[in-house]
Amino acid sequence: MLKGLIFDLDGVLTNSARFHLGAWNDLAKELGINLTPDQLDSLRGISRMDSLNLILKYGNQEDKYSEEQKEEFAAKKNEKFVEQVGKMTPDDILPGITKLLADAKSQNLKMAIASASKNAPKILTRLNIMDEFDGIVDPATLHRGKPDPEIYEKAQELLGLESNEVISFEDAQAGVEAIKAAGQFAVGIGSKQLLAQADYIVPDTSKLNLKEIETAFNKYEESRES
Known part of the structure; x- marks a missing residue:
């Protein structure tokens, strides 16, 4: 029942998914990573750090940054997202x-x-x-x-x-x-x-x-x- x-x-x-994907796409470009539409779509529904790690994997940059740097990237992305949420x-x-x-x-x-x-x-x-x-x-x-x-x-x-x-x-x-x-x-x-x-x-x-x-x-x- x-x-x-x-x-x-x-x-x-x-x-709000469009705000997430837009913010991730912007961050990826800043890191020199150009995501395909399918790669961007694969970020739907997964956590913040998992999304970031996947982007770095797509750009062959998995081992390029420290955990501290990754946290900074994720926080930067979230700031952009929260800015958009405030307008909802x-x-x-x-x-x-x-x-x-x-x-x-x-x-x-x-x-x-x-x-x-x-x-x-x-x-x-x-x-x-x-x-x-x-x-x-x-x-x-x-x-x-x-x-x-x-x-x-x-x-x-x-x-x-x-x-x-x-x-x-x-x-x-x-x-x-x-x-x-x-x-x-x-x-x-x-x-x-x-x-x-x-x-x-x-x-x-x-x-x-x-x-x-x-x-x-x-x-x-x-x-x-x-």
């Missing part, structure tokens, strides 16, 4: 999300955030939806980033639920892999090809319909039990 929903943040509830308003909530959250509330479903972003509380406050959620996983408590299931397992624990009682939403391949590794039902938002592991896929958030997702979830759980 469905009792809770778990959401990634960037690219799922709001379009409820208008930046993605299409279909306001209705989805309202439908979930009307069913008394618990809701949590499973985002690698340390700025999640700030963003949710700017969007005026902070009070909709029962819990937010603190990325500082994590030992491993997506695609490891830890963040989705922690979100589930925050809600006091089992893996067969939640539906989780992601727009990144690493995030969908994390959801499935946690044994949860995955809703993918985006490319069918990239998010092939998801149990239910929509091209964008405007196509999210809680009733239809629940029907797919119930069929999925019935098939698992039989």
